[in-house]
Amino acid sequence: MNANPQVFDLLIKDAIFITADPKEPLIRDGYLGVTDGKITYLSRKAPASYKATTTLSLSGHFVTPGFVNPHAHSILSMVRGVASDLGFAPSYTPGIPKGTQVNSEQARALAQLGALEALLFGSTVLGDNFVHADTAAQAMSELGMRLCPSWRIHDVDFAKVAHGEWHHDPAIGARTLSAGMALYDNWKGNPLVTVNLAAHAVDTCSESFLKEVAELSAKHNLVVSTHLGQSKVEVQRVKERTGSTSTEVLEETGLLNERLMCGHCIYVTDTDIERMAKSGAHVVHIPKPNATSGRLAPTPKLKAAGINICLATDTQHADMVELMRWALITARVQEGGVDESWQPQHVFHMATMGGAKALGMQETLGSLTVGKAADFVVFNANRPHLTPHVNPVGNLVHTGQGRDVTHVVVAGEFVVRDGMPTRVDMDQIVRSAEKASRELWGAEGVQYWLN
Ligand SMILES: [Zn+2]
Structure with a gap:
């Protein structure tokens, strides 16, 4: 036996670890050690000999990997409570504020609001794409979470889309793509920030533009995020323009590969699904x-x-715990019952390893595994709605909420402790975002915001 004690910056003991690692999905009353931002110990047994700078006994707490939320638009937290009742994505809807109307001070406030909400509820990785990505990425990075930011890139004139006109302009494509690549250059080498490309959707990106995106993705090994089969309008526009489905266009332009993340996928044909799977x-x-x-x-x-x-939570309430429940329940409604392919562990896997894989980060995060990043979430499960702990992942998915999160750790650092962010002032972020939203809605003439 090695006589030298293992040295940890942090040791968590007595907790229930829901690992998302298929080798050992559940470790009760176990031990997790962190050294230099990585998980260096995880077992049911205590280390034979160790020294720890900080030791936390978390009896009755669940510890999970940080949730990976790869598709959000934090600045659009400004449309909370309104946009979801209008029936369509904000960019396509007249009468509500658009990203292009947001100034950089407002962008900063709203991006921090959206990212803070996600972080407090256990997302340690946030993929966020929208306009003002430079300001937003800087503002969100101050929270201490991992980010995959990207500019919303397209060659359509978005000012006209909300009024039913799709006009593609190479100058717009060149401008958005160069902003996207400037963001990549700016953050290259940062351990917490990995820039993606976000080709908005096939109806808002022409084929020649999508080919350019595909070439850059291949050249720099960049993950591409897009909206696919999001709306009937998209399906119709793409059919009229190309004679194909959006999935077919993505394949023809070289984007349909393991670097592509397809958001929504509501309107996809069986053949599209086959193409995507392949x-x-x-x-x-x-x-x-x-x-x-x-x-x-x-x-x-x-x-x-x-x-x-x-x-992913997209423009809505950024609670990945609640979202797992939505994924499970809606699939069961579609299936017409309960079966073995839709169980709590499946949606938990989607919320953790599924996202890590989509972002190309499955080797470094997404599960509680020795050697991976020390990105994890602590839930206080000593509460009536999470008791008894017969099947912890079942409790978490069926009755848990983001509000049950007590601590969030990213790369070994507590970025949320006792439900509060450690690096930023939550009240100030809320106040600034409220002010920004009032200004933006006020500019649209929506008086109830001003009363
Ligand atoms: Zn979206």
């Missing part, structure tokens, strides 16, 4: 926003085809 592309399932608009992706079919599925 390509290794990932589905970003967004069950709550989709269901809120009265629609659902054919998730049981997508899962049965063997496609990697991850979960």
